[in-house]
Amino acid sequence: MASNGRRRSSKEMGRYRSAEQRGRYTAPKPASAHHSPHWYGWLLLDLLAFGLLVIVLNYLQVLPGSTSSWYLVLGLVSMFSAFYLATRYR
Numbered sequence: 481m482a483s484n485g486r487r488r489s490s491k492e493m494g495r496y497r498s499a500e501q502r503g504r505y506t507a508p509k510p511a512s513a514h515h516s517p518h519w520y521g522w523l524l525l526d527l528l529a530f531g532l533l534v535i536v537l538n539y540l541q542v543l544p545g546s547t548s549s550w551y552l553v554l555g556l557v558s559m560f561s562a563f564y565l566a567t568r569y570r
Contacts, residue, residue, distance in 0.1 A: 516570045524565045531558035 499505040534555035537543050543551055 514570055516568075520565070520569060524562050524569065527558050527562035527565070531555040531562065534558065 532555070534543075534551055538547055538551035538555065541547055
């Protein structure tokens, strides 16, 4: 039985049908679709550096408002977002 519930005729039995004929063909993606934009790597590195800088400056008490847990949160969010972008880099 075919998947749509009808019986295949004897002319269709045993014949090879290509993927295009069966409707199960997916065209390959162009090579340009597999690469990240040129600025993507720089954004990733900038977010990592910014997060590290904010955390270090917070513990050195250089940022306004003395030490604050919000500076730590800002640095960690920046670094985690950079790690997330790194998993998507091609």
